[in-house]
Amino acid sequence: MTRVLVIDDEEPILRALRINLVAHKYEVSTAADGASGLAAIARDRPDVVILDLGLPDMDGTEVISGVRGWSALPIIVLSAWGQESQKVAALDAGADDYVTKPFGMGELLARLRVAVRRAAPAPDEPVVTGKDFTVDLAAKRVIRDGADVRLTPTEWQLLEVLVRHREKLVTQRQLLAEVWGPEYQSEGNYLRVYMAHLRRKLEPDPSKPRYLLTEPGIGYRFTANESVASPPGGLSS
Amino acid sequence: MTRVLVIDDEEPILRALRINLVAHKYEVSTAADGASGLAAIARDRPDVVILDLGLPDMDGTEVISGVRGWSALPIIVLSAWGQESQKVAALDAGADDYVTKPFGMGELLARLRVAVRRAAPAPDEPVVTGKDFTVDLAAKRVIRDGADVRLTPTEWQLLEVLVRHREKLVTQRQLLAEVWGPEYQSEGNYLRVYMAHLRRKLEPDPSKPRYLLTEPGIGYRFTANESVASPPGGLSS
């Protein structure tokens, strides 16, 4: 079920949106100001955000750029005023769409469908397999030696981010922001602890990782093919 | 330059759009009806389409679904009427955005930027390859003789700056500022040490650099093609 976060301080609008969204099979959560909205995004990770610009505590574009610093999730902006410069500012700050009040619920729902449709471009290979285990992203399962490997929620989130970017290097900041939230970007300890967990559960020899590789000082990389030969020239000094 | 196709049958709107878009550095082509519009999309492959729904020969949603059958290029719909059901139909048919006339040119340009921004997830050329090695900026990976070359964080940052400005000369001050920070602009030693590291790891003959060239007294240059031939004839002065 698609999860929508509505950030708005006007009670009637909030209620109308909630009723309509729930009726169309969305899972709805709400926040009444920008600060709690940002916190809710970091905590709940909704699939799409509907953001009213007329918030009591901060400017709407601040909320947008606060999110865009670490996530690309779709943001649809609502606004009461027709100020064109405000529309331009919000769109350029990173909003995906802009709807002016009063708006028709049918239109908002259609724009919501567009945003969600566009954000789900991953019907490709949900199963990644190494020689020692298989990761099924869609089924959220890891199979090793024919048996399920039990992963805790945090372990799974971390593995999922790495597998989605397989073969690519993912920086520590990016991993921390996507798994723990943007305010944890300096807690490098978490990464080391949970990478150790994953390696103990997945690697044939946890002390010599073949799949979950460390790039010292930068981040981590998940790789399925073992094309890690020793360079012929060597690094000998 | 971003290429925009405008499909509209009203001459004044067409002219206004063309003038504004060209003024903002877009490359503009036009079509006056749905059939020629579809033909133009197939032939020219524009980066984004602006489509007026009020076409003489066919319904706008037919044009949209005709495109969506084989391409995901961004489509922004223009319409004179406020009919909500029409908006919903166009958006559900696959349009990315819907702007109602009369519209402000600033808003349309902002929505155009959003569409282009979203359709171009690869703004930089991530892979640069020489004859002896390959640099993959997106994956943060260097491959030489089929094997990964291990680079330390500083080595990678330095290489990244040089590759981003490939073929261009980068001054020492600029390199120092981008890798070590603006307060290190006089530490010329660092540069020489790390250039030596990179050359030892990447160059076939580190003492005779072919890719990481020194411009004495100014800075360094990364070059992939060795088209720096000396004139064969003897026209020396």
Next chain:
DNA sequence: CCTGGGTGTTAAGGGCGCGTCAAGATCAGC
């Protein structure tokens, strides 16, 4: 031939990031 500025090369030491472990805190289920 000598001199000096800019460059290339190498080596050594100190600091820091990484892996590891374990105990306390927090949460979920019964």
Next chain:
DNA sequence: GCTGATCTTGACGCGCCCTTAACACCCAGG
């Protein structure tokens, strides 16, 4: 309220990376 699992937090040792310095080299000019 208890119990087990999970998350958080701190400490510690090792290896590697950055820094730094010393020296050889090339070239231009005196």
